[in-house]
Amino acid sequence: MELISSIRNFPNHCKTALQNIWRNGVMSISSIFAVTITLTLIGVLCVIAININDITLSIEQSLTIYVKVNRDANEAQSKQIGQEIEKLANVKNVKYSSKEEELNKLIESASSKNKELFENYRKDNPLGDAYEVEVKDAKQITKVAHDIENIANVSEVTYGGESTKDMVSMLENIRNGGAIFVLALIGVVLFMIANTIKMAITSRSTEIAIMRMVGASNWYIRLPFMIEGIFIGLFGSIVPIIALYYGYSFAYVQFQRILSTSIMVFEKPFPFIWNLSGLLVALGCGVGLIGSFFSVRKFLKF
Amino acid sequence: MIKLEGVTKVYKTGVRALNDMNLNIDAGEFVYVIGPTGAGKSTFIKLLYREEKATSGKVLVDGRDVSKIRNSKVPYFRRKIGVVFQNYRLLPRKTVFENVAFALQVTDTPRRKIRNRVRKVLQLVGLEDKANAFPHELSGGQQQRVAIARAIVNSPKVLIADEPTGNLDPDTSEGIIELLQRINEVNGTTVLVVTHDKIIVQKYKKRTILIEDGCVTSDTSLGGYDNGIN
Numbered sequence: 001m002e003l004i005s006s007i008r009n010f011p012n013h014c015k016t017a018l019q020n021i022w023r024n025g026v027m028s029i030s031s032i033f034a035v036t037i038t039l040t041l042i043g044v045l046c047v048i049a050i051n052i053n054d055i056t057l058s059i060e061q062s063l064t065i066y067v068k069v070n071r072d073a074n075e076a077q078s079k080q081i082g083q084e085i086e087k088l089a090n091v092k093n094v095k096y097s098s099k100e101e102e103l104n105k106l107i108e109s110a111s112s113k114n115k116e117l118f119e120n121y122r123k124d125n126p127l128g129d130a131y132e133v134e135v136k137d138a139k140q141i142t143k144v145a146h147d148i149e150n151i152a153n154v155s156e157v158t159y160g161g162e163s164t165k166d167m168v169s170m171l172e173n174i175r176n177g178g179a180i181f182v183l184a185l186i187g188v189v190l191f192m193i194a195n196t197i198k199m200a201i202t203s204r205s206t207e208i209a210i211m212r213m214v215g216a217s218n219w220y221i222r223l224p225f226m227i228e229g230i231f232i233g234l235f236g237s238i239v240p241i242i243a244l245y246y247g248y249s250f251a252y253v254q255f256q257r258i259l260s261t262s263i264m265v266f267e268k269p270f271p272f273i274w275n276l277s278g279l280l281v282a283l284g285c286g287v288g289l290i291g292s293f294f295s296v297r298k299f300l301k302f
Numbered sequence: 303m304i305k306l307e308g309v310t311k312v313y314k315t316g317v318r319a320l321n322d323m324n325l326n327i328d329a330g331e332f333v334y335v336i337g338p339t340g341a342g343k344s345t346f347i348k349l350l351y352r353e354e355k356a357t358s359g360k361v362l363v364d365g366r367d368v369s370k371i372r373n374s375k376v377p378y379f380r381r382k383i384g385v386v387f388q389n390y391r392l393l394p395r396k397t398v399f400e401n402v403a404f405a406l407q408v409t410d411t412p413r414r415k416i417r418n419r420v421r422k423v424l425q426l427v428g429l430e431d432k433a434n435a436f437p438h439e440l441s442g443g444q445q446q447r448v449a450i451a452r453a454i455v456n457s458p459k460v461l462i463a464d465e466p467t468g469n470l471d472p473d474t475s476e477g478i479i480e481l482l483q484r485i486n487e488v489n490g491t492t493v494l495v496v497t498h499d500k501i502i503v504q505k506y507k508k509r510t511i512l513i514e515d516g517c518v519t520s521d522t523s524l525g526g527y528d529n530g531i532n
């Protein structure tokens with residue numbers, strides 16, 4: 001019965017909630033302000049953390065194992081190596097490069113003086129075929145390299161060794177640390193917002209007492225406060241979203257210009273901004289709702 | 303209408319506010335409740351609208367044992383009782399109309415009915431021209447009239463007034479008591495007035511119950527404050 005009455009009165013409750021926000025002026029503004037500041041902070045941190053995450057992932061993905069095939073191996077043996085590498089666990093992609101292609105690459109990368117020298121090798125190529133192997137999980141790169149070493153006719157495997165391993169674990173730590181930091185901050189911030197709302201509601205405890213006096217059911221009292229919380233979250237997220245929209249669009253262009261390389265990949269502004277905006281609105285409204293629910297509950301006990 | 307049988311109330315702090323109190327008030331009566339401060343008057347009233355529960359004994363209001371009402375049902379029970387306080391307790395950010403209408407809104411009354419009913423009640427208390435004023439724009443007497451309007455708007459069977467004239471000057475106080483009497487006579491509402499105001503009790507003689515040390519020490523239908531009290 002209470003539920004049906006609550007649904008039927010929903011438009012009324014919304015009106016009451018908006019009216020309360022308006023008539024409670026200063027308290028509402030301070031709550032909205034708290035939400036605005038904290039959501040802006042969360043927004044900025046999310047942008048940084050997500051981009052660092054992307055960059056470290058793209059660095060890890062650019063790590064490859066370089067496999068040199070024995071010069072004496074014939075074409076069939078060389079192909080065989082490729083097939084065997086593909087069978088290994090954790091291998092994402094295998095790229096074959098013939099000895100002629102290898103020489104071309106060498107000549108291209110050489111200085112002009114050496115270029116002539118290397119040109120002479122065209123007749124009798126001292127290089128062997130090669131494979132570039134990409135792995136799925138950068139942490140497993142050492143194991144994959146060892147496995148490849150054991151394949152017949154492989155002469156040399158290079159992957160950066162221990163330093164690569166260290167870098168991978170460092171990137172991992174950056175990612176995890178960032179995630180923990182962002183989560184902790186969100187926790188703190190949500191607590192702050194809930195506290196502000198609680199203060200605003202405590203200042204209205206007489207109002208709640210009077211409502212109970214005239215026989216308002218608990219849900220009838222609670223709902224306007226909860227809707228009010230949602231509205232405060234909603235209003236509070238307007239400024240952060242506008243800031244995110246213009247701030248990130250601008251920052252993206254600038255960073256692309258200055259730092260852009262193949263591994264420094266930033267999130268494209270869209271749909272990233274919309275997703276993050278959605279998250280901010282949900283956080284604001286969610287905290288407003290939950291914060292006011294628990295704050296009112298304290299005054300509804302008999 | 304109201305019946306107390308051997309009611310005792312001991313607060314958690316150990317204070318014994320009511321001690322084996324017995325009382326019977328019939329429907330349609332107008333009753334003063336008097337007594338020194340701390341004698342248990344407030345506790346007695348709180349038991350009636352279920353702000354507090356009796357430690358032992360029975361409190362019957364309109365045939366229901368108040369102590370047995372489940373917490374979640376208390377709001378519905380309170381709609382049968384109107385309460386008026388010394389400090390008015392109006393919602394400061396709602397207009398006079400909204401304050402009175404609020405008691406009907408919570409009972410899911412249709413909007414048109416609310417408007418008619420509120421207008422009628424405001425007329426009864428003489429404030430129909432103040433419907434759109436906020437409480438702080440009114441005098442104390444006017445605020446108390448709004449509180450009374452709110453208390454009677456859903457036609458309760460019992461109207462409890464806790465020191466309704468405590469903050470008002472003598473002339474205004476008389477106006478409030480006359481209003482309560484009119485409600486008692488016109489609507490047949492059982493009215494309980496807790497008061498310290500000797501002049502009022504002397505002037506408008508009604509049944510007067512004296513509470514001392516947590517029980518009824520004098521109950522006279524003659525009225526007046528002169529039965530060796532104070």
